[in-house]
Amino acid sequence: TAKTSPVSPPSPDSGEVNYQKVYNQIADILEDNDWDDGSWGPIFVRLAWHASGTYDKATNTGGSHGATMRFAPESEHAANAGLKAARNKLESVKTANPAVTYSDLWSLAGVVAIQEMGGPTIPWIPGRRDAEAIAATPDGRLPDASLGANHLRDIFYRMGFDDREIVALSGAHALGRCHPSNSGFDGPWTASPTIVTNGYFKELLEKKWVEKKWKGPKQYVDKETGDLMMLPTDLVLIQDRSFRPWVEKYAADEKLWFNDFANAFHKLQELGVPRNGSEKVYYFKRTDEQ
Numbered sequence: 539t540a541k542t543s544p545v546s547p548p549s550p551d552s553g554e555v556n557y558q559k560v561y562n563q564i565a566d567i568l569e570d571n572d573w574d575d576g577s578w579g580p581i582f583v584r585l586a587w588h589a590s591g592t593y594d595k596a597t598n599t600g601g602s603h604g605a606t607m608r609f610a611p612e613s614e615h616a617a618n619a620g621l622k623a624a625r626n627k628l629e630s631v632k633t634a635n636p637a638v639t640y641s642d643l644w645s646l647a648g649v650v651a652i653q654e655m656g657g658p659t660i661p662w663i664p665g666r667r668d669a670e671a672i673a674a675t676p677d678g679r680l681p682d683a684s685l686g687a688n689h690l691r692d693i694f695y696r697m698g699f700d701d702r703e704i705v706a707l708s709g710a711h712a713l714g715r716c717h718p719s720n721s722g723f724d725g726p727w728t729a730s731p732t733i734v735t736n737g738y739f740k741e742l743l744e745k746k747w748v749e750k751k752w753k754g755p756k757q758y759v760d761k762e763t764g765d766l767m768m769l770p771t772d773l774v775l776i777q778d779r780s781f782r783p784w785v786e787k788y789a790a791d792e793k794l795w796f797n798d799f800a801n802a803f804h805k806l807q808e809l810g811v812p813r814n815g816s817e818k819v820y821y822f823k824r825t826d827e828q
């Protein structure tokens with residue numbers, strides 16, 4: 539009789555992957571003094587968001603499964619400029635864990651980055667499947683930073699978010715910076731771009747924001763130092779009657795924001811992923827809690 543191996547190789551959804559271990563491997567590659575402000579965390583958050591933010595509720599297309607940003611034309615969409623570096627950086631973790639799909643890996647990297655940079659625990663569920671280029675959604679589904687409140691609502695309502703969730707998500711711009719080579723915009727939103735705090739909301743309310751005088755796209759800088767920036771879509775949050783109360787609440791109460799942000803970011807990561815309700819939900823330990 540033919541001998542069969544008692545151990546079958548793990549498949550993406552077999553439940554045999556130790557995701558806390560994968561979490562730790564991603565955490566290990568975050569710090570890097572040669573990258574931006576010293577961490578890959580912010581760009582991993584942007585990667586996870588751009589992979590999922592293509593979702594359209596009405597047609598149930600796009601979303602965080604598929605990882606179709608690996609391929610042109612989605613890799614070349616203007617909104618995704620600069621994200622290749624993040625995808626390449628995660629290759630070593632993919633190689634070490636071939637059973638983990640790219641779409642799960644990118645999503646998990648966003649969660650790891652948020653938690654390791656001091657943010658809330660984001661519930662996370664694996665099981666995303668990768669797709670071919672043909673499954674990519676058309677260009678134009680991600681937001682245009684130069685537009686206003688109507689555009690923000692068009693984009694985020696299309697994904698199924700409400701005003702409170704739009705503001706809650708926006709607090710992630712406490713992290714990272716704009717790069718002229720990627721988006722044309724320039725500068726960080728806060729003075730601590732590698733730490734998750736409610737500082738984005740505080741800066742929005744406390745600083746005086748003036749239009750930057752330059753040849754680049756319209757953006758704002760803080761009047762006093764000129765060191766911090768806001769996009770037109772950021773300033774909308776304090777100009778719009780329905781957004782502004784949430785900015786005020788989150789600036790005053792970081793715990794409330796952490797809670798709302800964790801829920802909204804989890805929801806973002808679930809967009810478009812087929813689920814049956816019986817999936818195991820992971821709550822990862824930060825590396826400094828292990």
Ligand code: HIF
Nearest residue numbers: 580581583584681683707708710711714715716717720721
């Ligand atoms: Fe961003 N975002 N974002 N964003 N974003 C940039 C960078 C980051 C928008 C535009 C930009 C969200 C919403 C919106 C992060 C995370 C999130 C940049 C600069 C632009 C232009 C890119 C570059 O030049 O490198 C717009 C218009 C949004 C709709 C409101 C999310 C809520 C805040 C969903 C979100 O999580 C992160 C992190 C970065 C920093 C990346 C970096 O490399 O440092």
